[in-house]
Amino acid sequence: MSHVLRESQVSRVSRVPQAVQVKEASEAGLVVRGLGKSFIAAGREIVALEDISLSVATGEFVTIIGPSGCGKSTLLRCIGGFERPTSGTVLVDGRVAAGPGTDRMIVFQSFDQLFPWLTALENVARALRITRTAPSVAESRRTACAYLELVGLSGYEDFFPHQLSGGMKQRVAIARALSVRPRVLLMDEPFGSLDALTRTTLQDELTRIWQETGVTILFVTHNIEEAIIQGDQIVVLTAQPGRVAATLRNPLPRPRSPEAALFCELWETIHNLLGFRRGAKVGGSLPRRRAVFDEVDVPQLATR
């Protein structure tokens, strides 16, 4: 299973036109440059996002962490093409991405993202037919079966969404998004409505799926622990307007456990970056702690 998926990933990369391939390695994957978004509300301009730059290399798992209302969902929707940024660009493999597309599949937080009139299998198979990823109905059902197996839902193919638990619905949504083979998987707090236990299980599952498929993931969360457990890179956003406070490279080896000493330090660092000062008195001054972790200077990387 994993082998098949990996192979398809590879073949897809090789199908990218040569002109794009010669470009710098930093442009493979997702690059966001100087993205800004403002709204007009109650007669005045509200700046939701300001000068956001980040990059997700092919096969990388990047998390975005920020307090609620910092515009992280708006950022993901801009990248997904559902909202037009006021300034800046979104590049996928060096090409400007405007409007929604199957190269950027979103997994939403809400449980109603599955089509209730289709079974778990049909939800995936239909997506494959709509996008013409599968050449025939029979082929789409076979592929859909494989993806449901990947997310651990073998035996639930013929269940309708209302017969599945919240966690299972999110698994189907992940399978559906992966099945059309996006260049990057955009996840908008997909486990935000789950109970703590299911959430932990699904985090582990997502890490496994990511390792098996090699898919590129940009994952938005407001949970520091989740951001650390999942991300290779952690983009910390501050609120009003949403700005990148820091982009941290995660030094922790997988599988990550919250008990590790380094985990606590990273947690503290992010906590402080988000503007909380709870641990500052006990743990010492902020600059020393921040120095522990490599910051990725994304704006420079992107404009090079």
Place this chain on the structure above:
Amino acid sequence: MIRLRHLVTASARTLRQALFVTTLAGLWELAARAGRLPALLLPPFSDVAVALATETASGEILGRLGFSLALVGVGLGFAVLSAVLVTAAAMSARIVSEWVQTLMAILHPLPGIAVLPIVILWLGTGYRSIAAVIWFAAVWPLVVNLHTGLRSVPATQIEVGRNLGLRGLHLVAEVLIPGAFPHILSGMRVAWARAWQALVAAEMVFGASGGEGGLGWFIYKRRFFMEIPGVFAGMIVIVLIGLVVERVLFESVEARTVRRWGMTQE
């Protein structure tokens, strides 16, 4: 096991209902046979049953029924078509949506049969007038439900559709129509009930031209010739068709779609 128990309780309920109806028929028979009421006003149930049997055997009832059903089919068909067009227009422009809603507020409370005099003036006393009355009775509930149905589809599902590359009519066919189906189905139910009532009412007024007509016309004729058991027989057929369509057609469609998908609003 659970399914079996469900079946048993369901059939027990049907049995109780059948028993109740049989008792009512028995009481009717007794009241008529008591001799207090003239048979012309209340014929015994057995006479009605005999009339029903002979009229069915002669093909009279089936012919009339076919005529009525065809008329309802034409009226409903046009109503569905125009409801789709009106809703499509309303979805495409906000101003049209406002017009439709105003028009709905004005015309929805008007019973279909109330427009009959005007329709006769415009189209004469033929089957076309009856079809027009049916159309008018059915079109508004269809528009209301189609409109609310399309608006009730979760934004996330529409975005998933767009993410998969669906646009325009493809998005409508793949996401909006199935998502609105619970409302569409209840709209069809109301439209059918109103159409069936409007049909019988309109036929009672003038039947149809050239001596041809449906069940309403059949009842009208039987009353004209004072064949009262035939009048009751016609009424029973009207009730039966209403029950069959509601219980057999709509219930089974609902069980196969909306209830299977867990999309019932109750």
